[in-house]
Amino acid sequence: xxxxxxxxxxxxxxxxxxxxxxxYDYGYLSRQKMHVDGESFSNDTLGAYKELGERMHVFGSYxxxxxxxxxxxxxxxxxxxxxxxxxxxxxxxxIALEGAVVRAQFERPTGETVRDTGAVVxxxxxxxxxxxxxxxxxxxxxxxxxxxxxxxxxxxxxxxxSMFALGALYRRTGDSSGFDLTLRTYY
Numbered sequence: 001x002x003x004x005x006x007x008x009x010x011x012x013x014x015x016x017x018x019x020x021x022x023x024y025d026y027g028y029l030s031r032q033k034m035h036v037d038g039e040s041f042s043n044d045t046l047g048a049y050k051e052l053g054e055r056m057h058v059f060g061s062y063x064x065x066x067x068x069x070x071x072x073x074x075x076x077x078x079x080x081x082x083x084x085x086x087x088x089x090x091x092x093x094x095i096a097l098e099g100a101v102v103r104a105q106f107e108r109p110t111g112e113t114v115r116d117t118g119a120v121v122x123x124x125x126x127x128x129x130x131x132x133x134x135x136x137x138x139x140x141x142x143x144x145x146x147x148x149x150x151x152x153x154x155x156x157x158x159x160x161x162s163m164f165a166l167g168a169l170y171r172r173t174g175d176s177s178g179f180d181l182t183l184r185t186y187y
């Protein structure tokens with residue numbers, strides 16, 4: 001059993017050394033747990049990024065609309081599509097500026113379904129501390145579903161190998177805070 005464990009650890013470490021974390025060619029699945037007025041709500045999002053040349057990328061996601069308003073909204077959904085630019089500062093730091101269109105809907109307590117198309121602007125910084133770990137910090141401003149919202153996100157992303165990474169991010173908006181666990185797969 002110890003030999004199998006040692007082989008798994010050695011394989012993981014050898015994959016970690018070759019990881020190249022600073023790019024925008026990945027898909028992700030995230031699970032958010034937000035807290036509003038003492039209650040907890042979960043939001044799930046599936047998305048992807050794709051680089052276009054050296055400094056541009058496109059991205060999209062589909063998930064709960066709670067990140068663009070109140071996480072307690074029932075049956076909320078948001079489709080986000082955007083374009084971004086990114087620039088390397090040295091070898092280990094990347095800065096990105098992104099803009100997206102968001103189509104969101106939710107169900108009011110009265111049963112009425114509300115839909116809106118809005119926008120979000122994001123400034124992000126990624127820094128690689130080692131080939132296997134990077135830190136992310138981003139600030140965004142969104143105007144969706146009649147709510148202007150500012151959000152701050154920060155935390156580490158651990159690159160398991162050149163194909164998979166796992167992130168644990170803290171999120172803070174005006175009236176809620178929480179955590180986000182994200183699984184990335186690079187292509």
